[in-house]
Amino acid sequence: MTEPGREVFWNINFPWIMFILAGIAVLLACYSVYIHIKRWKVGQPAGRANNWWKRTAAFIALAIPDIIFHLKFFGIEKPLRRRELFPGLMHFLIFSGFMIFLLATIVGIWETSLKGNVYLAYSVIVDGFGILAIIGILMAIYRRYIWKPKRLDRKPEDLAALLIILVAILTGFAVEGFRIAATELQTNPGWAVWSPGGWVLAKVFSGMSQSALLGWHVGLWWFHILLALWLFAYVAFVNTRLLHILWDPVNIFFRDLGPRGALAPIDLEKTEHFGADKIEDFTWKQLLDLDACTRCGRCQDACPAYAAGKALNPKQVILDLKAHLYEVYPGNLKLGKAETQREMTGGVITEEVIWDCTTCRACQQACPVYIEHIDKIIDMRRNLAMEKSQFPEAARDALKSLSTRGHPYRGTTSTRTTWTEGLEIQTVEDAKDIEILYWVGCSAALDERNMTVAKAMAKILGAAGVKFAILGDEEACCGDPARRMGDEYLFQTISQQNIEIFRSHNVKKILTTCPHCFNSFKNEYKQFGGDYEVIHHSQFLAGLLREGRLKIKNPTALKTAYHDSCYLGRYNDIYEEPREVLKAVNGSVTELPRRRTDSFCCGGGGGHMWMEEAPDKRVNERRVEEIMRSEAECVSTACPYCLTMLEDGLKAKEADDRIKAKDISELVAEAIE
Ligand code: SF4
Ligand code: SF4
Numbered sequence: 304m305t306e307p308g309r310e311v312f313w314n315i316n317f318p319w320i321m322f323i324l325a326g327i328a329v330l331l332a333c334y335s336v337y338i339h340i341k342r343w344k345v346g347q348p349a350g351r352a353n354n355w356w357k358r359t360a361a362f363i364a365l366a367i368p369d370i371i372f373h374l375k376f377f378g379i380e381k382p383l384r385r386r387e388l389f390p391g392l393m394h395f396l397i398f399s400g401f402m403i404f405l406l407a408t409i410v411g412i413w414e415t416s417l418k419g420n421v422y423l424a425y426s427v428i429v430d431g432f433g434i435l436a437i438i439g440i441l442m443a444i445y446r447r448y449i450w451k452p453k454r455l456d457r458k459p460e461d462l463a464a465l466l467i468i469l470v471a472i473l474t475g476f477a478v479e480g481f482r483i484a485a486t487e488l489q490t491n492p493g494w495a496v497w498s499p500g501g502w503v504l505a506k507v508f509s510g511m512s513q514s515a516l517l518g519w520h521v522g523l524w525w526f527h528i529l530l531a532l533w534l535f536a537y538v539a540f541v542n543t544r545l546l547h548i549l550w551d552p553v554n555i556f557f558r559d560l561g562p563r564g565a566l567a568p569i570d571l572e573k574t575e576h577f578g579a580d581k582i583e584d585f586t587w588k589q590l591l592d593l594d595a596c597t598r599c600g601r602c603q604d605a606c607p608a609y610a611a612g613k614a615l616n617p618k619q620v621i622l623d624l625k626a627h628l629y630e631v632y633p634g635n636l637k638l639g640k641a642e643t644q645r646e647m648t649g650g651v652i653t654e655e656v657i658w659d660c661t662t663c664r665a666c667q668q669a670c671p672v673y674i675e676h677i678d679k680i681i682d683m684r685r686n687l688a689m690e691k692s693q694f695p696e697a698a699r700d701a702l703k704s705l706s707t708r709g710h711p712y713r714g715t716t717s718t719r720t721t722w723t724e725g726l727e728i729q730t731v732e733d734a735k736d737i738e739i740l741y742w743v744g745c746s747a748a749l750d751e752r753n754m755t756v757a758k759a760m761a762k763i764l765g766a767a768g769v770k771f772a773i774l775g776d777e778e779a780c781c782g783d784p785a786r787r788m789g790d791e792y793l794f795q796t797i798s799q800q801n802i803e804i805f806r807s808h809n810v811k812k813i814l815t816t817c818p819h820c821f822n823s824f825k826n827e828y829k830q831f832g833g834d835y836e837v838i839h840h841s842q843f844l845a846g847l848l849r850e851g852r853l854k855i856k857n858p859t860a861l862k863t864a865y866h867d868s869c870y871l872g873r874y875n876d877i878y879e880e881p882r883e884v885l886k887a888v889n890g891s892v893t894e895l896p897r898r899r900t901d902s903f904c905c906g907g908g909g910g911h912m913w914m915e916e917a918p919d920k921r922v923n924e925r926r927v928e929e930i931m932r933s934e935a936e937c938v939s940t941a942c943p944y945c946l947t948m949l950e951d952g953l954k955a956k957e958a959d960d961r962i963k964a965k966d967i968s969e970l971v972a973e974a975i976e
Pocket of ligand 1: 602605606607608609615616617659660661662663664665666667676677
């Protein structure tokens with residue numbers, strides 16, 4: 304050979320056997336895919352086989368870089384980026400290295416015309432990515448078996464999978480090394496360095512006789528091929544974590560493209576069975592989610608309930624549901640169905656676990672493969688609430704109050720307008736030409752501590768000359784606590800009543816101080832025909848300050864931290880405006896270690912504002928401990944739940960003298976004095 308290149312199947316007799324074996328492996332893999340699809344189809348319709356163009360565009364733009372680079376965390380908050388750098392890089396090296404090594408090997412088998420510089424470039428790329436994959440595998444072994452982060456569990460299959468891939472790549476290099484030692488090293492040593500993996504080993508083998516080199520080459524070639532094909536069939540057929548390579552792209556493709564903050568509604572007229580009681584009650588997409596889990600544990604790491612020592616672990620929920628799915632529908636060759644099955648809701652997933660969730664969305668934000676934990680938990684809650692009437696006692700009381708008094712504050716003697724005493728606040732009934740409806744919300748109207756937020760807002764709106772009005776006694780709850788506690792019937796009743804009230808007053812623009820009301824009106828009322836311009840007070844205040852409608856005369860002197868509310872941040876991407884407001888009144892913001900997308904829940908969402916928590920497992924106290932370790936003299940927030948939970952936590956930790964909790968509107972109201 305006068306120019307760089309190599310003979311395909313050099314030294315190999317009967318290479319067609321490999322093609323037959325490869326064909327069998329591919330058929331087995333296709334059959335396995337068919338069985339998995341059959342298993343998912345035991346679930347309910349999901350409404351996700353739609354928007355194909357949008358899905359394809361979103362997949363190409365977002366998911367492909369995510370899949371290849373595992374870099375969901377890059378480009379977002381620094382602490383999270385740092386925390387995920389090692390696993391992100393490790394996955395990138397293994398995945399891209401192994402895939403390119405594999406693809407290039409297939410191209411090398413088929414392609415007979417690789418010659419000259421093309422051959423040399425091909426050779427260095429294949430070997431380069433093979434070496435990167437080896438580095439990635441060694442990082443994975445170090446992380447899983449020496450570093451041992453708490454979020455990773457260890458099963459024998461994990462080590463086996465890593466070692467099999469490692470051996471497959473190393474034997475690939477050894478085969479190349481024997482070939483180079485027998486050919487290029489003697490005739491064209493300049494070419495050999497372009498295959499660095501094989502070249503290093505060829506140097507090691509160079510003392511062997513020609514016949515030994517030929518013998519080792521052919522023997523190891525077949526071992527390498529059989530191992531690679533077995534690995535392929537094993538990945539497709541045996542239910543190991545390696546299967547996520549197949550299902551993750553599919554799961555990402557079918558992910559929820561709707562507003563993040565909206566739970567799927569139940570068609571109450573047509574549905575006879577509410578929520579998920581059995582595994583078949585989940586949708587096919589929810590079942591696909593279970594297969595897509597990589598067991599990476601990022602959701603476990605992010606979960607405030609788990610961090611506070613509660614029974615809930617989102618990763619375990621997914622793994623337990625998956626184990627249950629395979630228990631009820633077993634079989635690799637033929638899909639079976641178990642005659643008897645364990646109770647799922649309240650059994651496989653205990654009631655305690657189901658009620659522990661604050662719906663903070665940290666798990667879903669962290670999950671690299673877009674698994675949707677919350678809707679599964681809410682579906683199980685719906686079953687407990689609507690079919691079995693099984694609630695924690697305090698949740699039952701809150702829902703009862705919601706249904707009879709229009710708010711979840713059971714013991715209050717305040718009315719919707721108590722906070723307006725001494726102020727001149729118009730109701731929509733009396734007002735004319737209002738700019739915006741100020742939806743006060745249950746907390747600011749009825750909870751004594753939060754009434755100061757409503758008063759602060761009234762003062763600010765007055766100072767800025769905003770024409771606003773409130774609904775007064777016509778205002779009720781937005782329904783969020785009912786929906787998050789699983790009582791979909793009550794939520795839909797409330798939302799339809801509110802939509803009717805808005806319609807009767809021709810309401811188009813709504814201002815809220817509560818991110819839960821904001822999320823319901825903005826993302827969920829559309830499901831029932833209510834479509835409004837909804838503005839959170841953090842956005843509105845930032846706008847007033849930007850426009851110069853508010854003048855800061857008395858900036859606060861306290862070092863003020865900002866606590867991101869889950870429903871404002873993770874659900875609705877509002878991170879900048881509250882900080883903009885704080886900078887205007889304070890000059891700067893003291894950032895907490897966990898912030899923005901990585902923020903740690905206050906513990907009040909998902910109905911937990913009204914539920915009891917064991918004193919040693921309080922989520923708010925975990926957050927307060929973090930605030931106490933910061934330099935903050937004041938912690939501000941833009942959510943009434945967070946305000947209550949943080950203030951309670953500061954009191955419980957006897958830190959309320961040192962650190963104040965305030966809503967951003969209170970800080971603005973003080974600053975414009
Ligand atoms: S939503 Fe929050 S509390 Fe619920 S499982 Fe996910 S991380 Fe945990
Ligand atoms: S659900 Fe997502 S984040 Fe949690 S372990 Fe599975 S893949 Fe990882």
